[in-house]
Amino acid sequence: MSDLPPNCILVDTPSTLSQTIAELYNLPITLPPSLYVDLEGVDLCRNGRISLIQIYASPTSKTYLVDVFTLGASTFLTTSTNGKTLKMLLEDVKIPKVFFDCRNDNDALWNLYQIDTGGTFFVYFI
Numbered sequence: 621m622s623d624l625p626p627n628c629i630l631v632d633t634p635s636t637l638s639q640t641i642a643e644l645y646n647l648p649i650t651l652p653p654s655l656y657v658d659l660e661g662v663d664l665c666r667n668g669r670i671s672l673i674q675i676y677a678s679p680t681s682k683t684y685l686v687d688v689f690t691l692g693a694s695t696f697l698t699t700s701t702n703g704k705t706l707k708m709l710l711e712d713v714k715i716p717k718v719f720f721d722c723r724n725d726n727d728a729l730w731n732l733y734q735i736d737t738g739g740t741f742f743v744y745f746i
Contacts, residue, residue, distance in 0.1 A: 624685075632687035634698050640684050641700035644709055647679055653716035653741060654679050659725040661688075666731035673706075696733050713738035 624630060631640050647654035656676040662668050673686040688695045696707035718741045719725055729735040
């Protein structure tokens with residue numbers, strides 16, 4: 621995807637994922653949150669699948685597009701040089717995160733990958 625803007629990173633290999641996790645763990649953990657997260661998928665819920673995780677890192681103005689369709693379950697289990705995983709980041713109650721309209725996102729994360737998001741501010745759109 622060469623037509624992505626320069627501040628948008630496609631994460632579709634284990635090495636890119638490992639580097640991304642390390643970068644995300646180096647962000648400030650103060651308020652306002654550094655991480656803004658949204659999931660996309662097919663029938664996004666416990667019976668569907670997650671295709672893409674969009675993570676915006678406000679301090680760096682970078683958007684990470686994590687290709688769950690390509691990476692599969694390794695999306696959440698691949699470790700960074702700091703020994704951390706994306707699963708650990710999403711569950712960490714000390715790292716504030718904002719999820720947008722996350723009812724189906726959380727349903728899918730828990731039922732498909734046993735991820736219980738922590739430190740989360742929920743933004744619902746009605």
